[in-house]
Amino acid sequence: MFKIGLIVNPLAGLGGSVALKGSDGMAEQARALGAEPRALQRTQLALAELLELNDRFSLYTVAGEMGETVCQALNLPVTVCYQPQSRVTTTADDTRLAVTALVEQGIDLLLFAGGDGTARDVCAAAPPGLCVLGIPAGVKIHSGVYGVTPAGTGRLLARLVRGEPVSLMAADVMDIDEAAFRQGRVHAKRYGEMLIPGDLSYVQAVKVSGVESDELVLTDIADEIIERMQAEPEAYYIMGSGSTVAAVMERLGLENTLLGVDLVHRQRLVASDLDATRLHQQIAGKPGKLVITLIGGQGHIFGRGNQQLSPAVIKAVGQHNIWLLATKTKLNSLQGRPLRVDTNDPELDRQLSGLMRVITGYQDEVLVRVANPENEAY
Known part of the structure; x- marks a missing residue:
């Protein structure tokens, strides 16, 4: 059985549709402006690609909206390995602690939904050599650890579950200063790298930034x-x-x-x-x-x-x-x-x-x- 760990950042992407240009620290303001959560829906799009293979993998995840909810919606059997510290909202600490809890289960791959901030938190807690793959759900995604679309992420994961040979590669984890971003300035920084399935048909490249010179x-x-x-x-x-x-x-x-x-x-x-x-x-x-x-x-x-x-x-x-x-x-x-x-x-x-x-x-x-x-x- 292929063992998949799943973490969902339920706050990811909240600030996008309401023009906040990010979600870090802006969840309540985004909700007040009418923003709708999108991370659970996008995670469901990715996991839907695995439904016909549910006898070939086992899922380990986090309680509530950090993973358990979307698995239940798809009737996927799941083992809950971590309980968020608060029932009101989730934090970056929850993501990092969840990574540790899932790694202890001996997972083959960590699947996570979020944006660059989530990738940073996963990178900070993931041990060297852990294979990861991101479901794009954030506003700004400069990191190269995400699939090109949620369903694209699911398709690549399905290849791994079926046992098809897929090369591994190191991909950069990038993030920007959201306060500067809201003022029209892009300050990107590299925070490390993680190991991902290296199929560029499904995995996005690191964003090329900068102003056109010509x-x-x-x-x-x-x-x-x-x-x-x-x-x-x-x-x-x-x-x-x-x-x-x-x-x-x-x-x-x-x-x-x-x-x-x-x-x-x-x-x-x-x-x-x-x-x-x-x-x-x-x-x-x-x-x-x-x-x-x-x-x-x-x-x-x-x-x-x-x-x-x-x-x-x-x-x-x-x-x-x-x-x-x-x-x-x-x-x-x-x-x-x-x-x-x-x-x-x-x-x-x-x-x-x-x-x-x-x-x-x-x-x-x-x-x-x-x-x-x-x-x-x-």
């Missing part, structure tokens, strides 16, 4: 977008996060939220740093375009730091109204890997799969494949 290419992209805006002046333009979109805003002479989502109409700023609810309210029933870029090195379009672009927002805009921007240098950094979408809506992810046009300069586009592991054959 200013001429960014100017060309910006000029292309502005020309398109002038051709459709009545549309409302949702301006996503990142330096590529920031170049468009700078060219328009508009204030920009580098790590947030803004709304532009008739080349004027309508609203800044919108959360998912306000953004949907602003564009509902109106013609809209979504101007976004991808994360260099990872290729994620949705689901990494831009949860304000909720499934409801994406559906309201429409797939054919998404303008994806990237330099060819950024696309080349993917080394042939496809683009990824992780909207927290599996059906929408499937609809977004296929070939997508990427604007790479003035009157210059390329076709790039969007594909998630769960939407492809084993």
